[in-house]
Amino acid sequence: MFNNKINDFHDVNFIKNLLNFSLGLEVERHRVNDVGEISTFPYPSGIGNQIDNEWITTDFLETMTEVVTPVTNDTKQALIALDKLSNVLINSLSNGELLWPLSMPPALPLTFEKIDIAHTTKEKRDYFNNWVKKYNFQRATPTGAHVNLGIGAQFISDNKLNHQNINDLYMKIARGFMKNRFVLTYFFGASPIAEENYFFKG
Incomplete structure (x- = not known):
């Protein structure tokens, strides 16, 4: 469908509606002490329960805070x-x-029993614990920013898209991202340093 609409990309309104997507941001960061070690303090009580708070919560580890913006x-x-x-x-x-401040984690302890899995729902804790059994624990410790995009309602309406068309468009976007991801990884994903014990195999 979209291969036949290439001329529409010269239409200002087409481009305007295409770029009028819904957007949500998620940013994960570790809590650390003033010497850069994994924090031993609990989830900040001043912002409520981490299970119920939809805007500030935890991810994989109890120290991994996640801020989530409204759409x-x-x-x-x-x-x-x-x-x-x-x-x-x-x-x-x-x-x-x-x-x-970095996506790679701070210095990790030699014994990972000292790091708590996030105190979240039983379903998520079970998933996290099973993940740890299957993979290297350190792989769960990097943090980052997630950009969630959704095709705008006006674009869907103007182009009379059905569910299949929408899925096709998302697949085109995903393929475009995968084709060029090496550039994004090179500029935004390369890390010059890994802190102590990230590669520890004990």
């Missing part, structure tokens, strides 16, 4: 929401506690 059609508003939620998180940290 919006405005990139600027998504960044504003991310900034506000991040400030709430930072202001709720314990004294001497910081957010680790």
Whole structure:
């Protein structure tokens, strides 16, 4: 279908509606102490229960905080929401506690029993624990930013897309990403350093 609509890419309204996607951001960061070690403080009590809080929660580990923005059609508003939620998180940290700025984790302890799996629902904890049994524990410790995109309702309506068309379009986007992911990985995913014990095999 979309191979036959190449001329539409010269249509300003077509491009405008195509780019008017819904957007949500997720940013994970480790909580650490003031010397850069994995934090031993619990999830910040000032922001409520991590299971019920849909905007600030935990990911794989108890120290991996995750800020999740509301869905919006405005990139600027998504960044504003991310900034506000991040400030709430930072202001709720314990004294001497910081957010680790890198995607690669801080120095890890030699015994991973000292690191708690996230205190979340039983279903998620079971999934995390089974994951640890199958894979190297360190593989779960990097953090990062996730950008979630959805095709805009106006674009779907204007182009009379059905579920199959929408799925086809998402597949085209995914294939385009996979084709060029080496560039994204090179510029945004390469890490110059791994902290202590990340490659420990004990």
